Amino acid sequence: MKTTTRFPSTFRALLAVAALAGPPCTATAAVSGETLANQGAPGVAPCASCHGPDGHGNAAGFPSLAGLPAGYLAKQMHDLADGQRRNPIMMPIAKGLSDARIQAVAAYYAGLPPRDGGAASGDHRSAGRELAVNGRWADQLPACVACHGAGARGVAPHFPGLAGQHAGYLESQLQAWKNGTRDNDADGLMKRVAEQLSDEEIKAVSAWLAALPARGQVPDTTRPDPAPARADAVQGHFQPPLLADLPDGPDGEVIRRGAAIFSATPTHADSAPFVGNGQACVNCHLNSGRQADSAPMWAAWGLYPKYRSKNDRINTMADRIVGCFTYSENAQGSAKGVAPAPDSDLVTALQAYMHWQASGAPSGRTLDGQGYPALAAPSQAPSPERGAALFAAHCALCHGDDGQGTARPGTDRPTKDYEFPPLWGPHAYNWGAGMHRVNTGADFIKANMPLGRPGSLTDQQAWDLSAYINSHPRPQDPRFDGDLEATIKAFHGNRDRDYYGKTVNGYKLGAPGTLEQWEKDHDGGARPRANVDAQ
Amino acid sequence: MKTTTRFPSTFRALLAVAALAGPPCTATAAVSGETLANQGAPGVAPCASCHGPDGHGNAAGFPSLAGLPAGYLAKQMHDLADGQRRNPIMMPIAKGLSDARIQAVAAYYAGLPPRDGGAASGDHRSAGRELAVNGRWADQLPACVACHGAGARGVAPHFPGLAGQHAGYLESQLQAWKNGTRDNDADGLMKRVAEQLSDEEIKAVSAWLAALPARGQVPDTTRPDPAPARADAVQGHFQPPLLADLPDGPDGEVIRRGAAIFSATPTHADSAPFVGNGQACVNCHLNSGRQADSAPMWAAWGLYPKYRSKNDRINTMADRIVGCFTYSENAQGSAKGVAPAPDSDLVTALQAYMHWQASGAPSGRTLDGQGYPALAAPSQAPSPERGAALFAAHCALCHGDDGQGTARPGTDRPTKDYEFPPLWGPHAYNWGAGMHRVNTGADFIKANMPLGRPGSLTDQQAWDLSAYINSHPRPQDPRFDGDLEATIKAFHGNRDRDYYGKTVNGYKLGAPGTLEQWEKDHDGGARPRANVDAQ
DSSP states (O other): OOOOOOOOOHHHHHHHEHHTTTTOOOSOOOOOOOHHHHOBBBTTTHHHHOTTTTTOOTTTTTOOTOOOOHHHHHHHHHHHHHTSSOOOTEEEHHSOOOHHHHHHHHHHHHHHHOOOOOOOOOTTOOOOHHIIIIGGGGGGGOHHHHOGGGOOOOOOBBBBTTTOHHHHHHHHHHHHHHTTTTSSSSTTTTHHHHHTHHHHHHHHHHHHHTTTSSSOOOOOOGGGGSSOOOOOOOOOOOOOOOGGOOOOHHHHHHHHHHHHHHHSSSTTTGGGOOOOSSSOOOHHHHHHHHHHTSOOOHGGGGGSSSTTTTTTEEOOHHHHHHHHHTTTTTTGGGGSSOOOTTTSSHHHHHHHHHOOOTTBBBBBBOOTTOOOOOOOOSSSSHHHHHHHHHHHHHHHHHOOTTTTEEEEEEESOOOOOOOOOSSSSTSSSOOOSGGGGGHHHHHHHHOSSTTTTTTTTTTTHHHHHHHHHHTTTTOOOOTOOSOHHHHHHHHHHOGOOOOTOEEEEEETSSSHHHHHHHHHHHHTSSOOSSSOOOO | OOOOOOOOOGTHHHHHHHHHHHHHOOOOOOHHHHHHHHOOBTTTTTTTTOOOTTTTOOTTTTTTTTTTOOHHHHHHHHHHHTTTTTTTTHHHHHTOOOOOHHHHHHHHHTTOOOOOOOOOOOOTTOHHHHIIIIIGGGGOOOOHHHOOGGGGOOOOTTTTTOTOOOHHHHHHHHHHHTTTOOSSSSSTTHHHHHHOOOOHHHHHHHHHTSSOOOOSOGGGGSSSSSSOSOOOOOOTSOOOOOGGGGGOHHHHHHHHHHHHHHHTTTTTTTTTOOOOSSHHHHHSHHHHOOOTTTTOOHHHHTOEEETTTTEEEEEEEHHHHHHHHHHTGGGGGGGSSSSSTTTHHHHHHHHHHHHTTTTBBBOOOOOOOSSSOOOOOOOSOOHHHHHHHHHHHHHHHOOOTSSOOOTTTTTTTTTTTTEESSSTTSSSSSTSGGGSSSSHHHHHHHHHHHTTTOOOOHHHHHHHHHHTTTTTTOOOTTTTTTTTHHHHHHOOOOOGGGOTEEETTTTTTTTTTTTHHHHHHTTTSOOOSSSOOOO
């Protein structure tokens, strides 16, 4: 049952204002966003009358608009105009604006300084913080900051900032997602999130987010902890240690450093020099490497040393991590140009973190939830064409229409610092990474994507998506020695599951020059989607 | 209750021969061992009349003497003469021989080719083999080959060869040790061993040893397996995997190689270039690193990476193993002059072996039996003087009167290939090894020595022994930078438990030139006890 969003009675009168504003006027003279916001236009009430001259809204139900992504604001206006988002006050106002005016007013508010929640850091121990920064992965519930970005300050164009937003508005929206009165998102992601939250949790998380500063340095309290406070194992799986289990002293210090590297591999000072693309460990190992069926660290740790046919020798965990840098993180394109040494402090810190995650796990045993569950062969051959449509529907929201990911705001490293990683092109994993295999990609996608809704795609959809993603140009296999055929023979033998060496859309994948040509064809090089589009 | 050893009735007549041989004659003309053996002397029956012209004895109860260590044979004759070993046939004969003649005849038999058991390899799967080569460490029962040497061919001067010995004789002696009718060994070691064996097991192990070849290449079947066939955990402790659990393929291969390196570190082709002394991993980690309270690998594996104050950083297991080479195995004195790299195949093989030993052990947990149990502080200050007397009584049998260990036969590496390791001097662990600390040495000794009788020494005795052993010259601490005081300050702060820098018996321990002076004083250099003394 859907109902309209309820508003405080003192504002019901505004319905009348809106109703009186007259018919929609789409062919109007150019008016600046600022003018529209503060003075309105014939038939359009000024936004400022409810959202305030600074765009910060108020505690009585009107959200702060200041600093929200223009793309998000514009989409909301369009959705309000056509009923995708239901709101009796906003609908007539939105209907009264042309697309050009919507863009203008959205850009104006995106450029205003956001409302600051006023808290220096927020209560470190509150249940609201726990949900907001660590999520509740036992229920496949990602943290708010996983999509709404560092400090919950939003990720353009789709994810609004939550920091400093009015608690009451946040609460009302979470309730609206939960009860279905708001559903204008992609893939029902917010419904899936909100459904997991009790009324009490909604209150707690809203209050905590509302109190956050939206400007200045991102407070440490908004960063995920190396482990959550409460059990996060998916039912029936191994429970890695919790935050309270983190040791003090130098062991705890290195584990924390390992965790930080794990989640921010391309930008952490220790690892950045060895990362040649925009991939972090956590991109392939969700929930800080703790999630069952997402190649969790607690399951991987105990399996090494072991033989790997990939390099035909016994690999230690250090070797394995070096392999991740070599392939998944494309070290050849990094500042150092090589992967870190297996006995480096960097690799040791990652091992210390993994070792800790495996606390109590039986060594040498294959645990339930290890790796990605292997899908059965698909009934239809994986299709990049079908995959393209699925990508637009389910993946582009985060990874971009062009698969080039979404960069984080405020960074001078636009090709390395991503909120959501690129999946092909120069800043993606290379042709030697396990993920380039169509089967591995499909396994990962089925069990883990879209974030927060794993398992919602069919097996065939996962295969098709992987085929689409993995049939694009990407950085060279570092084992390539100048001879494509020889490299295929040596390392890319599974021709049914590997696009390396094949020609797709005119690009001979893996051939010298192909990636460069693709970059040239795509506007002079891959560009991660601008993260703050109008400031 | 002690009774004399029983002999087959057909040989009882010989008692009369012996009885008729007349009074002992100690001041006789020089007679060669060969003449004594084959023709006897006035009043002394020729040995050959019972032990055969080749010294191989017979199945009816007379042991083969050929190839046994002269020291062992001479001791038996003396013991038979003075009643320490009770035998009605041999007592009067032994009494009839001067010490010179005993030495001569012992040397003669030691030089004869030993009896060959005839089996190409022996039954790999028999219970007898299992006991002989793997022991039964659940009962602290070391393998026969642990003392009787590779191929059970004996270790001079104290341990007789068992390979090819008559099964009936071996059986009768094990029964004699078991029921107390033979007790002329040090520390009651053989009684402790034999008491653990059922009659059936005595039969099985005797038959298996008797069938072994005593010459030519040592058969692989006589080498300990990487793990025993049956559970060997001391009660209440973790059970590491058994031989049947060893994986096939390249993983199993590297685990086997690691096991071989672990037990023969100074001589294995992979590790020898990095070992500068006579210490193998297994010398400090008994039972192939599987024994509780003997710093077992299954307990160590799960604890790394972890911080160590020794080097003030986080250590991976690879780092830890490198540390063992650096200190316990004195890499500075090796052919390479340095420890192996942490990412070398050598260190990886050892890790693979350790990882396998830890199969099923909970990662990151301190398990019962980890390390050596720490002794409480001793009631009296540890005394090297008391330790010296204890050493002669309990340790010299294997480690030599001068602590220089016992080398293995047939090796051209007399300073590296030891049956029992040297405990001080140039081929021992260096001043940086953990074992040089009096507390660590005492902890190890109490829980593990003498081999097969752990816990039989008092705590004070363990402290005193460690003080004695660790107050001798040994190779320099590799962290020594030319300044003894500075090295003490940096690395040897526990002055109550560390002789480094102290002067004992005129040797300033750890000072440049001290070890060299000690070598000069000790007959031009440390010499491991000759292992085959008369061949």
